[in-house]
Amino acid sequence: MLEPILQITDLKTHFRDSRTGADIRACDGVTLHLNPGEIVGLVGESGCGKSTLGRTIVGLERARSGSIMFKGQDVLALKGREGAATRREIQYIFQDPLSSLSPRQTVGEALNEALIINGEGNSAARRARTLELLEEVSLPSQLVDRYAREMSGGQRQRVCIARALAADPKVLVCDEPVSSLDVSIRAQIMNLFLKLRDDMGMACLLIAHDLSIVRLAAQRVYVMYLGQIMEEGQSASLYRKPAHPYTQALLSAVPLTNPDEEQSRRRILLRGEVPSPINPPSGCRFRTRCPAKQSECETMPPLMPFEPGHGARCHFTGKVDIVANAAVP
Amino acid sequence: MIWLRKTFHIVGWPTLLLVSSFAFIAIFGSVISPYDPTMQNLSHSMQSFSGDHWLGADNLGRDTLSRLIAGAQTTLLGVVTVLLLAGTVGMMLGTLAGYFGGWLDEIVMRFCDFGFSVPSLFVALAFVGVFGPSYGNMILALSIAWVPIYARLTRGVVAAAASQAYIESLRVLGASPARIIFRHLVPVALGQVLVYASADAGLLALAIANLSFLGLGVQPPQAEWGQMLVSAMPYIQEAPRLVILPGIALTLLVIGFNLLGERIALAKNPRAMSRRKLTLRRAIFKKELEA
Amino acid sequence: MNSTTMPPLEVDDFTVTLHTPTLSVRPVDGVSYSVQAGEVLAVVGESGSGKTILNMAPLDLLPVGVDAEMKGSVRFEGRDLLNMSTSELEAVRGGGIGVVFQDPLSALNPVRKIGRQLTEGIERHLGLTPTQAENRTAELLTLVGLPDPKSRMQQYPHELSGGQRQRVGIAMGISGEPRVLIADEPTTALDVTVQAQIVELLKDLQKRMGMAIVIITHDFGVVSGLADKVAVMYAGRLSELGSVRDVLIDPAHPYTRGLLQSVPSLTVPMDTKFLGLPGQPPNMAYRIEGCAFAPRCIEARADCHVNRPSLLSVPHSASDRLAACPVIVNQFA
Secondary structure (H helix, E strand, O other), X not given: OOOOOEEEEEEEEEEEOOOOOXXXXXXXXXXXXXXXXXXXXEEOOOOOOHHHHHHHHOOOOOOXXXXXXXXXXXXXXXXXXXXXXXXXXXXXXXOOOOOOOOOOOEHHHHHHHHHHHOOOOOHHHHHHHHHHHHHHOOOOHHHHHOEHHHOOHHHHHXXXXXXXXXXXXXXXXXXXXXXXXXXXXXXXXXXXXXHHHHHXXXXXXXXXXXXXXXXXXXXXXXXXXXXEEEEEEEHHHHHHOOOOHHXXXXXXXXXXXXXHHHHHOOOOOOOOOXXXXXXXXXXXXXXXXXXXXXXXXXXXXXXXXXXXXXXXXOOOOOOOOOOOOOOOO | OHHHHHHHHHHOHHHHHHHHHHHHHHHHHHHHOOXXXXXXXXXHOOOOOXXXXXXXXXXXXOEHHHHHHHXXXXXXXXXXXXXXXHHHHHHHHHHHHHHHOHXXXXXXXXXXXXXXXXXXXXXXXXXXXXXXOOHHHHHHHHXXXXXXXXXXXXXXXXXXXXXXXXXXXXXXXXXXXXXXXXXXXXXXXXXXXXXXXXXXXXXXXXXXXXXXXXXOOOOOOOOOHHHHHHHHHHHOOOOOHHHHHHHHHHHHHHHHHHHHHHHHHXXXXXXXXXXXXXXXXXXXXXXXXXX | OOOOOOOOEEEEEEEEEEEOOOOXXXXXXXXXXXXXXXXXXEXXXXXOOOHHXXXXXXXXXXXXXXXXXXXEEEEEOOEEHHXXXXXXXXXXXXXXXXXXXXXXXXXXXXXXXXXXXXXXXXXXXXXXXXXXXXXXXXXXXXXXXXXXXXXXXXXXXXXXXXXXXXXXXXXXXXXXXXXXEEEEOOOOOOOHHHHHHHHHHHHHHHHHHOXXXXXXXXXXXXXXXXXXXXXXXXXXXXXXXXXXXXXXXXXXXXXXXXXXXXXXXXXXXXXXXXXXXXXXXXXXXXXXXXXXXXXXXXXXXHHHHOOOOOOEEOOOOOOOOEEOOHHHXXXXX
């Protein structure tokens, strides 16, 4: 068994609602791990807390409690210069590459600055490394003098990845890295992540709402709803046999591009709205919208094992399939 | 020389001419001044426009032109000093508040609220009341009164920039707060502050004249336009030029600064910032100050 | 309305040239298609393909300050929209042609309750009294699946969730009982579960009201679930036009193929590689010689870079299908 490179345990990140002062429980007790050289998907709908989780991992949000173990240290307890040195081995890729590059810096300047921050004192070495980084993300070296606004979306996202690589990271947290890009460009960026994984043993947490992309990229997947992990498992197992009713509904809602398949499939249309994270339902978070809810659901279910490495936070794991009972439209 | 042509293009020749001639007068005032502005010559008392005194002389026979020139020096020196002091301190406070947020932000913003709720004239009055009226004290008082404006302006710009993904990327990369602040946030804020300051300078020139008019600023015999106005008041019937000339000087300076600020703001943000919008924004900002 | 033979919307050789102070671009270049009553046409393309301008320009719904020069014809029930006066066009927009925007409520005043803002439009376009208009609004909100419409009307735009906002947007779009509904990326900002609800809603409404729907999207999933016909656009030109089954199951144009490959469906094998298209879409500020897609096309011949391909009928298709690629059309034959 491989030792995880990142182990997150019972992580809670809450925000304060500026008007009412109430706690917004964006991320509410998440346990998750990443093995070296593994792409792990984190999927869920907007507002489920997946971005908050990612931002907490890299220190952009402050955790309320829990731990994030990385290389034997709790990242949340790291302080000072050495803490920063360890932390920067976890890098973050933003959704919108344009706003994550300074409008006042050329590509070369941005990479150079990242290398300075990483402690490379020699300017000749920085120049050489800048060109290496561009090559690693398959960008031509002429781009060093370009500004972000002078490049295409795909090129910008490559620059962001190159800048993250300047910190010699072991883990990349990628928050919707392709959703702002045109569909025909997305494959280039996804293949780059696969290459980083295969060539450098990079571990990636791929936060995305596009279940189809995650399915092909990730070895394992976590499904999040209202601040909690609802289901986790190997992609092959989870996509083939989703155990949690929420995952089942989610997968059944993803449209298929083949019109014959699309028009003959069973689909669950979830009713109602996602409850507020200020006052989430007691017991199972999904019970207010679950077509299969029972009286047991008023107590919080633990993560119940389903198949090896695959489990769901549902009392009826392995016994419920809401889509099988759904009508074909 | 490209920058010169660019400046010329942005600012336009009337504004440039106006502002640069005031700057020229202020810098070379002592050279071009025909007389010592404080030298009395009672035999020339109340002399009208003449070859000796192009713009006449006042009740004590002091040359009006020389006093106007000296007034320009006093005013511009005051304006520049206050903007430098208030701008620097305000930017420091605003940057810290905007970047770090939390209790620091609370303290700075409450200080700003206090500054905005008390009219600057009051602050100046209190300050001068305690330390006595003088040019230096007036400058200090105005600087204190002006700090909240720049602190709030900077704080807004910095807070907006700090939540941008490119600043967050730097944080994730492990950049020190000093690097983020001085290399990325301050340049952004500085641009905004300079734009605002160029329009604000006119307001400050007025404030200096106001305070001196009330006897809280520049003391006789030092020449200053507001102070010239007040000492000419008894002779307004007899020699209206003694009141009108400093008035014109002040008006021209204020118009020059306002045009400058407006043109720079327009050039920085050509689409969003119509002239009308700028006036509107100024009005809103002013209302905010009063509220 | 017995015009069963005449399509309610007929676009013929439509070209849009946009003029800005610095440059002129042609985002729509010689596009022709038609939609029948009771039919859903999906206009598919990536950003910059001109799919939005194609549908918004004839209705005078481009951003203020954009100078659009239009050629060709866009006939709504036989009348050319391009020759209409502003007031005639306004009447068509509120009545015969309904429009649903990507975020419709951003057009509403955020500090006024939505009920009043909705009823105002309905009052004006249908010539109803305020009470009638209010009742009609409540009916419409129920129709688009918003329970308890009366209390919904008391809310402010920001109090609605993304799905509810889009439902209100659709209610606004169908308020004039249109014969043609144009929906611009109505599901793009929504999560999949909400998107599925909206697609169901549009299908349901179309069955009930029998209108023609033009849906502008970049999402083939939405196309396959909702549309009958699909028009694929690239660089302002139509690259393929045909029935959804023909185009999505057996695409003819290399661009359609590449685009479909770029969106791996949930049903492809787990070891499928990510495939996209190399290169970038062309810069529209320059005149494009030949086929606009040729620089990114694996099938391109020397000829493709020189001669602009016209739309050719693709043989052996289940229904009429056109593709602007002579190379592939010859292979099909």
